[in-house]
Amino acid sequence: MRGFHYIWGAFIGFLTLVSCQEIEEPELTSNEVVFYLNGDVDGNSFLIQAGEEDYFMHTSYSQDSVDVYEFYGRLTSTNCNGNEVCPGIGISFRDNQTSSTNGTSNIEASVTPKNYLFRSQVDSSLSGYRVQFTDNSYAQNNVSYFWDFGDGSTSTDPNPEHIYDASFAPSVIACLTVTDLTTGSSSTICNVVNLTGDCYATFTYSFANDSTLQALNSIEFGTSPFTYLWNFGSGYLPLSSQPTPDFTTVDSMRICVQITDANGCVSSMCRYVVAPNPQIDCAAGFEWTKSTVNTPNLLDLSEVSLNYTDDAGKVWTSNSYDQPNSSYFTVSDVGNYKENNAGEPTKHVAITGNCLLYGDSQYDFVMLTISEGSIAVAYPK
Secondary structure, three states: OOOOOOOOOOOOHHHHOOOOOOEOOOOOOOOOOOOEEEEEEOOEEEEEEOOOOOEEEEEEEEEOOOOOEEEEEEEEEOOOOOOOOOOEEEEEEEOOOOHHHOOOOOHHHHOOOEEOEEOOOOOOEEEEEEEEEEEOOEEOOOEEEEEEOOOOOEEOOOOOEEEEEHHHOOEEEEEEEEEEOOOOOEEEEEEEEEOOOOOEEEEEEEEOOOOOEEEEEEEEEOOOOOEEEEEOOOOEEOHHHOOOOOOOOOOEEEEEEEEEOOOOOEEEEEEEEEOOOOOOOEEOOEEEEEEEEEEOOOOOOOEEEEEEEOOOOOEEEOOOOOOOOOOEEEEEEEEEEOOOOOOOOEEEEEEEEEEEEEOOOOOOEEEEEEEEEEEEEEOOO
16 A cells, blocks of 8 residues: 655645635644644544644635635645645545525535435536546667547647546547557557456567567456457467467567457457567557546535545545545534634534545545534634
């Protein structure tokens, strides 16, 4: 599991929703620690206190496109302004109504002692597919890249990320062209990118010293058992029914593998197999990973979210994927507190909780436990 550093990353995930500028709170007038978070991440303990080691309690609120308020509190550095990336951790409470109901927020009923649900993807809508493409081309010199994503979009980045609209399911054909900047020669490879299936196929290869293809090793993900077909230029056939590809007169050959898993999911991967000491300048190749892009239900009400950014700049959030049944978030006490520098009223909130914070996928996460905490959130008058 990923290591955790004492200095937390910035709570910037919430800032994408914030329409107002965050400003600092008034300085504490005593040595009493009012706001703090005590807990651990993956078993590594932390204690963040306002007024200690440059931490401070910032509060704000925002209103989204369907007139629902969110009330924010974050412990972060004293010099952190609205859109800066800076150390801290924060929590967001979603109102229990739209402001169109009575023209304002309903914080008295929305932030109150009780157990809260985490905002998640349970009732979100699928809006697309995020695909991270990774170049693995062969090149003797520097090359340029041209990606055709198959949906009318292109890129010249070496390893681009692309989001496909959900309407392009179940698959698209993506192509990469690499061009040798010294000689001008180019190579193109295309692959069927399966957007909806849960299986994935690729392969590695090796040569004997005499340039004889020695091994083709499939790499597959999905539900076993798998069936395998290989294409050396004459269609997909079982490996045992085909002669070994002959590289005595060619430097590279386009080879494809296709798998079918136990659930009927089909995936294929094509790449150029390049012989040792080739006389070619370049041979295109790429792989990819994918995940879904979901749009949360904007009318989800009375829910909570936690976000942070680690010191490497990576964003982690509680609402990227569904929480396990063991996750919980509890408010044990709520009281009125002083106004912030914007003249906005705030609430003092005592909390405990336990949840997963997700990174790039549902398999990339850390476990956050808040054994004891006290934060503040702002709300409109």
